[in-house]
Amino acid sequence: MNNHFMARAIELSVENVRSGRGGPFGAVVVKAGKMIAEGVNQVTARNDPTAHAEVLAIRQACEKLACFELKDCELYTSCEPCPMCLGAIYWTRVAHVYYAGSAADASRAGFDDSAIYHEIGQPPTTRTIPMTQTMREEALAAFRAWEEKPDKIRY
Secondary structure (H helix, E strand, O other), rough: OOOOHHHHHHHHHHHHHHOOOOOOOOEEEEEEOOOEEEEEEHHHHOOOOOOOOOHHHHHHHHHHHOOOOOOOOEEEEEEEHHHHHHHHHHHHHHOOEEEEEOHHHHHOOOOHHHHHHHHHHHOHHHHHOOOOOOHHHHHHHHHHHHOOOOOOOOO
């Protein structure tokens, strides 16, 4: 762990609020002791609910490294990742995540993810946003095509 990188993530989060461009979140991706990417929350600036600091930093790092995994990288983030960011983190397989603020801190500031965590554990048919499965058999054709593809890139 390097407090310099965490300090940068926190600095980004404060600057983002003061600039009026977004929420109080910042993140940096580090590889071999060097910062290779950074991101700030841009949900309202981009009208994009997926434009969280961690996601934007991950996108930038993957583009810079020309890969879709960050196995040799660390992520420093100003706050405990939300469920969406946590999913992105696991997909990238980062080596370690360091975070400053907690989910409870974020909740007190108006960024409460508890409803999402609750929904994830529910069967799709009982979630508050209706979810109905349809045309499953037809959709399986894509998985069969993937299984048969000899030159697929596994992830």
